[in-house]
Each structure stands twice: as structure tokens, then as C-alpha cells.
Amino acid sequence: xxxxxxxxxxxxxxxxxxxxxxxxxxxxxxxxxxxxxxxxxxxxxxxxxxxxxxxxxxxxxxxxxxxxxxxxxxxxxxxxxxxxxxxxxxxxxxxxxxxxxxxxxxxxxxxxxxxxxxxxxxxxxxxxxxxxxxxxxxxxxxxxxxxxxxxxxxxxxxxxxxxxxxxxxxxxxxxxxxxxxxxxxxxxxxxxxxxxxxxxxxxxxxxxxxxxxxxxxxxxxxxxxxxxxxxxxxxxxxxxxxxxxxxxxxxxxxxxxxxxxxxxxxxxxxxxxxxxxxxxxxxxxxxxxxxxxxxxxxxxxxxxxxxxxxxxxxxxxxxxxxxxxxxxxxxxxxxxxxxxxxxxxxxxxxxxxxxxxxxxxxxxxxxx
Amino acid sequence: xxxxxxxxxxxxxxxxxxxxxxxxxxxxxxxxxxxxxxxxxxxxxxxxxxxxxxxxxxxxxxxxxxxxxxxxxxxxxxxxxxxxxxxxxxxxxxxxxxxxxxxxxxxxxxxxxxxxxxxxxxxxxxxxxxxxxxxxxxxxxxxxxxxxxxxxxxxxxxxxxxxxxxxxxxxxxxxxxxxxxxxxxxxxxxxxxxxxxxxxxxxxxxxxxxxxxxxxxxxxxxxxxxxxxxxxxxxxxxxxxxxxxxxxxxxxxxxxxxxxxxxxxxxxxxxxxxxxxxxxxxxxxxxxxxxxxxxxxxxxxxxxxxxxxxxxxxxxxxxxxxxxxxxxxxxxxxxxxxxxxxxxxxxxxxxxxxxxxxxxxxxxxxxxxxxx
Numbered sequence: 001x002x003x004x005x006x007x008x009x010x011x012x013x014x015x016x017x018x019x020x021x022x023x024x025x026x027x028x029x030x031x032x033x034x035x036x037x038x039x040x041x042x043x044x045x046x047x048x049x050x051x052x053x054x055x056x057x058x059x060x061x062x063x064x065x066x067x068x069x070x071x072x073x074x075x076x077x078x079x080x081x082x083x084x085x086x087x088x089x090x091x092x093x094x095x096x097x098x099x100x101x102x103x104x105x106x107x108x109x110x111x112x113x114x115x116x117x118x119x120x121x122x123x124x125x126x127x128x129x130x131x132x133x134x135x136x137x138x139x140x141x142x143x144x145x146x147x148x149x150x151x152x153x154x155x156x157x158x159x160x161x162x163x164x165x166x167x168x169x170x171x172x173x174x175x176x177x178x179x180x181x182x183x184x185x186x187x188x189x190x191x192x193x194x195x196x197x198x199x200x201x202x203x204x205x206x207x208x209x210x211x212x213x214x215x216x217x218x219x220x221x222x223x224x225x226x227x228x229x230x231x232x233x234x235x236x237x238x239x240x241x242x243x244x245x246x247x248x249x250x251x252x253x254x255x256x257x258x259x260x261x262x263x264x265x266x267x268x269x270x271x272x273x274x275x276x277x278x279x280x281x282x283x284x285x286x287x288x289x290x291x292x293x294x295x296x297x298x299x300x301x302x303x304x305x306x307x308x309x310x311x312x313x314x315x316x317x318x319x320x321x322x323x324x325x326x327x328x329x330x331x332x333x334x335x336x337x338x339x340x341x342x343x344x345x346x347x348x349x350x351x352x353x354x355x356x357x358x359x360x361x362x363x364x365x366x367x368x
Numbered sequence: 369x370x371x372x373x374x375x376x377x378x379x380x381x382x383x384x385x386x387x388x389x390x391x392x393x394x395x396x397x398x399x400x401x402x403x404x405x406x407x408x409x410x411x412x413x414x415x416x417x418x419x420x421x422x423x424x425x426x427x428x429x430x431x432x433x434x435x436x437x438x439x440x441x442x443x444x445x446x447x448x449x450x451x452x453x454x455x456x457x458x459x460x461x462x463x464x465x466x467x468x469x470x471x472x473x474x475x476x477x478x479x480x481x482x483x484x485x486x487x488x489x490x491x492x493x494x495x496x497x498x499x500x501x502x503x504x505x506x507x508x509x510x511x512x513x514x515x516x517x518x519x520x521x522x523x524x525x526x527x528x529x530x531x532x533x534x535x536x537x538x539x540x541x542x543x544x545x546x547x548x549x550x551x552x553x554x555x556x557x558x559x560x561x562x563x564x565x566x567x568x569x570x571x572x573x574x575x576x577x578x579x580x581x582x583x584x585x586x587x588x589x590x591x592x593x594x595x596x597x598x599x600x601x602x603x604x605x606x607x608x609x610x611x612x613x614x615x616x617x618x619x620x621x622x623x624x625x626x627x628x629x630x631x632x633x634x635x636x637x638x639x640x641x642x643x644x645x646x647x648x649x650x651x652x653x654x655x656x657x658x659x660x661x662x663x664x665x666x667x668x669x670x671x672x673x674x675x676x677x678x679x680x681x682x683x684x685x686x687x688x689x690x691x692x693x694x695x696x697x698x699x700x701x702x703x704x705x706x707x708x709x710x711x712x713x714x715x716x717x718x719x720x721x722x723x724x725x726x727x728x729x730x731x732x733x734x735x736x737x738x739x740x
Contacts, residue, residue: 037500147381151403151721224494225566233492234722236387335566336494338722339403 010116023058025255032328065248073241080143085249088136094129095260098122100184102273102313123181134160141238152238156229162346163219169354170212173361187272197296199276202269208357210269221257225334262323270319273312280308385414393735408716412739419740423698429662436522439734444477445678447526453674453687454528458667465653466530471608472646479639480509481679490561492725508546530656540647547640571626575715575727586706589681594620594627601677613645625730666693680732702737
């Protein structure tokens with residue numbers, strides 16, 4: 001098949017997947033928070049009298065955002081004001097191109113990788129892209145010509161720049177363990193077994209790196225307890241002057257960033273598409289090619305290769321959703337830190353811990 | 369090149385009255401240097417109904433719907449205080465049972481105010497779970513009020529000479545049931561708020577005030593008690609039937625925001641305890657000494673000052689009468705006045721902007737009683 005056409009199809013499918021996930025992420029956030037807070041949550045949006053747990057709510061929200069007045073305050077930098085949400089959204093959504101959603105599948109003679117691009121620097125690429133998105137935030141805060149939103153933009157910048165350091169340092173431990181920076185190879189490596197029975201998932205090989213990574217990454221996505229750039233009870237936030245769909249884009253970006261974070265955590269720490277002990281195309285000792293479960297106690301369960309691919313894709317989605325819901329639970333359980341405490345946590349705790357993790361990893365690698 | 373002076377680095381910000389971190393009806397003019405506050409100026413007047421002046425041209429009984437608007441969430445303190453001042457001046461004897469019912473209403477009102485405050489302080493710190501719980505649990509107490517008085521927020525239940533009507537049948541059991549429920553929920557609040565590491569990290573040491581200020585400025589209530597001063601009108605000058613109840617004054621020694629929060633948390637336990645005691649010991653009898661025709665009710669000339677312990681501190685009414693059917697002068701001692709003006713101005717310099725709204729809510733200011 002034509003390579004360009006294939007990439008185009010993948011992009012369209014992925015974008016649709018992302019938008020639907022992001023829309024329903026807003027509903028998930030409302031529902032999860034409702035459960036935590038002893039409420040019912042959104043359940044009033046109806047089509048033909050059917051509301052069924054508010055499944056139409058995201059569309060109602062989106063329509064509302066679209067039809068609101070798009071007000072641009074005077075004395076703003078008009079171009080930057082309009083452009084800033086787009087930058088944030090674009091760069092945070094772009095991360096998805098490097099994420100592998102499943103093992104390469106064979107359709108006819110064609111082997112199709114379930115990711116748009118598979119560069120050998122993918123690990124660096126995703127973090128480079130996601131850190132680009134802060135330009136949109138600082139420009140949005142600055143061009144609004146409002147002191148509150150300016151403060152928000154400044155906070156966002158210093159917070160994200162500080163936590164980027166801890167984030168990347170925690171990744172170095174992973175890079176030392178994994179054989180490649182290519183995400184598909186990272187997942188392949190995690191599919192192998194340690195001592196014949198433990199899956200080599202990142203969370204098991206690098207537990208400390210996982211803790212540092214998840215804290216730093218929540219700070220990167222500006223969600224509570226690190227939502228200082230938008231802390232609505234203090235400075236209202238960098239998108240204070242935005243209204244209508246531009247505000248909607250900022251809100252959606254918040255969820256897109258969280259989804260990206262869930263995808264990255266799943267890929268790096270939870271074995272991506274891997275289901276433990278499920279193999280496809282395993283060469284057995286008698287020369288036959290086997291796909292299915294091979295348990296450590298010797299039992300085998302054969303499954304056709306198509307079903308293996310489908311199971312793996314579903315497993316990836318389920319893992320992502322579980323990580324996403326975990327992030328929501330964190331959001332609704334902790335109050336916000338003060339800014340100096342945030343900086344203290346980043347520079348004085350997370351970065352030394354990440355360095356310690358690197359040293360320990362290096363020693364273990366040298367010994368083993 | 370232009371040389372920058374210190375003043376050039378300062379930014380002036382107007383916080384409120386439409387700011388989500390402010391309790392409403394009140395705005396602040398703050399000066400920022402970077403992220404740090406250097407000074408604050410309080411502006412009230414967004415609710416200038418001129419309560420005190422308005423009361424001078426109304427009949428005594430007509431003032432009851434007005435006084436409960438001075439601090440909306442805790443209206444009973446105002447009603448009780450005003451009614452008690454009139455009783456003192458007119459020489460009306462209140463039946464024993466009415467006093468017990470009044471105390472019950474006051475304690476219920478205090479309890480709902482503290483529960484609401486627990487939600488408020490967590491809400492300003494970005495934890496919106498606690499406000500949702502708190503508002504939900506407070507509703508059970510408001511339901512009790514609705515059953516007892518007919519109103520949820522504005523009760524107009526306490527009148528000179530007693531209370532408007534006796535408590536309904538089976539009301540005591542329902543109160544006890546709600547108390548049991550709230551007591552069951554409190555450990556959850558402890559886990560979520562008072563034991564939360566981030567909450568402690570932010571509140572310990574925040575807005576630490578000098579104990580000398582307490583007497584200098586006239587700070588009362590939980591703020592003073594957090595500094596170790598045993599100021600509690602309920603114990604110092606027992607009004608209604610507080611002298612017949614068994615309780616101790618709650619004090620903490622930290623003198624910071626966390627101690628204030630702990631004082632309020634322990635006050636919740638105390639209120640539940642007091643409500644149980646009241647229901648246990650409540651006598652039978654009349655609840656109202658009939659007044660003369662209230663439209664022509666004249667009170668002999670005199671003046672008095674009565675005070676109560678509101679949730680925020682000492683709350684007082686100074687009433688002067690001249691023998692006519694309208695009060696000559698009424699002055700309300702709002703608790704929030706020293707808190708939101710002088711104390712806030714002293715606390716603010718050097719504070720991070722993040723802590724500003726926490727401080728306002730933590731001092732539990734109620735704007736209408738400043739601008740009365």
C-alpha cells in the first residue's frame with residue numbers, strides 16, 4: 001500500500017480516537033469526581049429522552065463552547081491571543097504519533113505498524129514535543145494583557161521548566177535498562193521475562209523512576225495538586241481572558257495532556273501492549289511457531305494470531321484507562337501546593353532522587 | 369539605561385469581589401512584588417444596606433428579618449442577640465424551655481457554620497472534594513432547621529419572650545440521628561483535610577500572629593483561642609443556659625492557621641457534645657411569654673450591650689432606646705472588623721499570593737458585618 005496514504009489513514013484514525021477519548025475524559029472526570037464527592041454527576045444531557053449516565057454530555061459541552069461568544073478583550077496581542085491555544089493543543093496532541101498501540105499486524109502481505117512513525121529517538125521526541133506546549137501557555141497568559149493571567153503564565157513556565165529536569169532524569173534510568181530509544185523496541189523488551197516468570201515491565205525494573213516520573217509528569221500536565229498555573233482560587237489562571245471555543249481548546253488540551261501522560265506511562269512502565277505470558281510468533285523448541293499463552297508452570301494455551309493482536313490492543317487501552325483514572329483520583333484527593341513548596345519538591349527531592357536512581361541502576365547493571 | 373527602583377517592581381492587583389477565592393461582597397487591593405504580597409487594603413461596601421441606620425426607622429419587631437442578614441450563614445446569633453437586648457430593656461422574662469431551645473438552635477447553627485468552613489478552607493486550596501461533602505452534610509442540619517422554623521437560612525425563630533413555636537414531635541430523635549451521622553463522617557474529614565500532608569504543609573506556620581496583637585486589636589474567637597487565650601463568651605459571661613452545660617474552652621498554642629483549623633475542628637466535636645447534653649436535659653414547659661401588640665410595642669428608655677460567642681468570635685449588640693416604638697440607636701459589633709482590616713494588614717506582608725485567599729477564609733470573615 002502507498003506509504004503516504006497509510007500514514008494519512010493512521011493519523012485520521014488516531015486523531016478520531018484521541019478526540020473521542022478526550023471528550024469522554026471530560027465525562028470521566030466529572031463522573032469520577034462525582035463518585036468521590038457523593039454526587040450523581042452529569043446526567044441531564046438527553047437525546048430523544050435517553051440520557052444513560054450522561055453519555056451525550058461531552059457533545060453538549062462541546063456545542064456550548066462552540067456557540068459561546070468568542071470575546072477578545074481590547075489591548076491584547078490579537079495574533080498571539082488567537083494562536084496560543086492552537087500551539088498548546090497541537091504540540092500536546094502530536095505526542096500520540098510515536099506511541100505504539102499494538103504489535104505490528106499482518107494484513108495480506110503488508111505488515112502494518114500500529115503507530116504513525118517509529119523513529120529511533122522516539123523517547124526523546126515525545127518529551128521534546130510535550131515540552132513545546134508551554135509556549136502556548138506563556139503566550140496565552142502574556143498576550144491577554146491581564147496581570148492574573150500573566151502570573152499564571154509565568155508560574156506555568158517556571159514549573160514546567162523545573163519539572164522537565166526531574167522528568168528527563170528519571171527517564172535516564174529507563175534508558176540505561178532498555179536496549180533502545182525506539183518505543184516499539186522498548187515494549188518488545190518489556191514483553192520478555194526476567195528469570196522466566198517476572199515480566200520486565202518498567203514499573204518492576206525501575207520502581208523509583210516510576211514514582212519520580214509520575215509526580216513530575218503530573219506537574220508537567222498542570223493538574224492538581226500541581227495546578228498552580230490555573231489555581232482558580234488564587235490567580236484564576238493563564239486562560240482567564242479566554243472564552244468560548246478558545247477556552248474550550250485549553251480545557252481540552254488539559255485532558256489531551258493527561259491522556260498523553262497515561263499513554264506514555266503505559267508504554268514505558270506498564271509494558272505497552274504486552275499481556276504477561278502472551279506471545280505471538282514464539283519459536284518453540286520443536287521448530288513450530290506458536291502464539292498464545294505460555295505460563296511459567298509449563299501450561300500452554302494456543303490462541304490464533306489475530307486474536308492475540310486484538311487482545312493486545314485492548315490490553316493497551318485498558319491499561320491507559322486505568323492509569324488515567326488513577327490520575328483523576330489523585331486530582332480529587334490532594335490540595336494544591338504553594339509555589340515555593342512546589343519548587344522545593346522538584347529541585348530538592350525529585351532531582352536528587354532521580355540522580356540516586358541513576359547511580360543505583362548503574363551499579364546494578366555493572367554487577368549483573 | 370533607566371534605573372529601576374523598588375516601586376517599579378511592584379504590581380497592583382485588585383482581588384474581588386468577583387474573585388473565586390474571596391468570600392464575596394468584599395475586595396482587596398493588594399501590592400505584589402513578584403509572588404510576594406507587600407501590602408493589602410480592604411474595601412468593603414458591596415453590601416452597603418446600612419443595617420444600623422435602617423433599624424432606627426423600623427419597629428422593634430420589624431427588625432428581625434433585617435438582623436439575620438448581618439452575616440447570612442449564621443443568622444441565629446444575630447436574632448438571639450437582638451432579642452436578648454430587647455428583653456433586657458423591656459424586662460421580659462423568658463420561659464426556661466425557650467432558653468434551652470434557643471441554645472439548641474444556636475449550637476446547631478454553629479455546627480453547620482463550622483462544617484461549611486471546613487469545606488471552604490479546603491476549597492480555597494484547590495481541593496474541591498471537601499466543599500462538596502461539607503455542603504452536603506450541612507444540608508441535613510438545614511433540613512432540621514426547616515422542620516423547626518420553616519426556613520433553611522433565615523429562621524426568624526427567636527423572638528423577644530421566647531421562641532416562635534415549640535419543637536415538633538420526635539424532633540429530638542431526628543437531631544440525634546443527624547449528630548450520629550455527622551460524627552460518623554468526621555473521620556473522613558480528618559483523613560481528607562486535617563491529616564492530609566499537603567494541607568498540613570501549607571497551613572502550619574501560615575499567617576502566624578503575634579500573641580500580643582490579640583489584646584491590642586481585639587481579636588476574638590477561634591483566632592484568639594488558637595493563640596492560647598481562653599476567650600469564650602459562653603464560659604466568661606454565660607448567656608441562655610450555657611452555665612448549666614458541661615464543657616471546657618478549647619485552646620491551641622500554635623497561633624498559626626493550622627491551630628485555628630484545629631480549634632474549629634474540635635469545636636465541631638464540642639457542638640455535637642453540647643447538642644446531646646441539651647437534648648438530654650431539656651425541661652418541659654412554655655416556650656413563649658406573650659408580648660403586647662408588637663405594632664405598638666414601646667420599650668422604656670435605656671441602653672444595653674449584650675454579646676454572644678459567634679463562630680468567628682465575640683458578637684455584640686449595643687442597643688439604645690428612648691421610650692418610643694423604634695430603637696434610638698443600634699450598634700453591631702461585627703467580629704470580622706478587626707480580623708479583615710487590622711489583622712489582615714499585619715499578616716499580609718511577606719505572604720505568598722497563594723496563601724492570601726486561604727488567610728481570608730481562614731480568618732472566617734463575613735463581609736456584611738463589617739459594612740453594617
